[in-house]
Amino acid sequence: MTHAHHLSEIIDLNGRYDIYGAIHKGLRKAQCELLVRLGNTDFGEARATGDLLLDLRALLALAADHVMHEDTHIHSALRARGTVSTDRLDDQHDDHRATFAQLEALAAAIDAAGPHERSALGRRLYLAFASYIAHDLEHMHEEETVAAPQLWSLFSDAELMAIENRIVGSLAPEKAMAFMRLMIPAIQPAERAAMLGGMKQQAPREAFDAVIEFAARPNLSAEEYADLARRLDLVA
Numbered sequence: 001m002t003h004a005h006h007l008s009e010i011i012d013l014n015g016r017y018d019i020y021g022a023i024h025k026g027l028r029k030a031q032c033e034l035l036v037r038l039g040n041t042d043f044g045e046a047r048a049t050g051d052l053l054l055d056l057r058a059l060l061a062l063a064a065d066h067v068m069h070e071d072t073h074i075h076s077a078l079r080a081r082g083t084v085s086t087d088r089l090d091d092q093h094d095d096h097r098a099t100f101a102q103l104e105a106l107a108a109a110i111d112a113a114g115p116h117e118r119s120a121l122g123r124r125l126y127l128a129f130a131s132y133i134a135h136d137l138e139h140m141h142e143e144e145t146v147a148a149p150q151l152w153s154l155f156s157d158a159e160l161m162a163i164e165n166r167i168v169g170s171l172a173p174e175k176a177m178a179f180m181r182l183m184i185p186a187i188q189p190a191e192r193a194a195m196l197g198g199m200k201q202q203a204p205r206e207a208f209d210a211v212i213e214f215a216a217r218p219n220l221s222a223e224e225y226a227d228l229a230r231r232l233d234l235v236a
């Protein structure tokens, strides 16, 4: 259980395994950064707008995947223990899905619009995305302060790691890479080393090398990358 040993270093303040921590940090960071870009991009510029909408759609796809992972692997596990209701979180996930569709409709409207309509639509998209993040920040807070303690009371750390491993195991390689890109720059140096150290021991060498080259190195500062390389004994 070398993988589990390393994952177990990603713990919360109570010393329990933190199933939400890294992915929620990644989503918060990416969503806040995208909000800034939605605010400072000139929607009259076709190229910048095209890049922004591409990144928006990629992020919304990951956010939708994340919600589905929680439904499939976490909420179902909670319900299977039969003691807590996941209705509130399920409703919030349904609200997220409705919001994703509204955001996509706005993005599609911008794609189809002429230069003059685009800035008004861009402002609507900015406001709609800000409102979505506001709800998602509250939702993730509820997961980490209400659902996580329920998980800790009902499951051992080994069981929580097994849930996490089922989520990771369900991902296509390019999705796994996309989630790594979100998480790696969003977490602390020791958390990063624990997560990637587990992967170094567990995953095929090419998969680990690809994560280092395409998810870690381009998304970390030189100092952060040097710290990670030192902690993981990477050859420069």
Ligand SMILES: [Fe+2]
Pocket: 067, 070, 093, 139, 140, 143
């Ligand atoms: Fe959630």
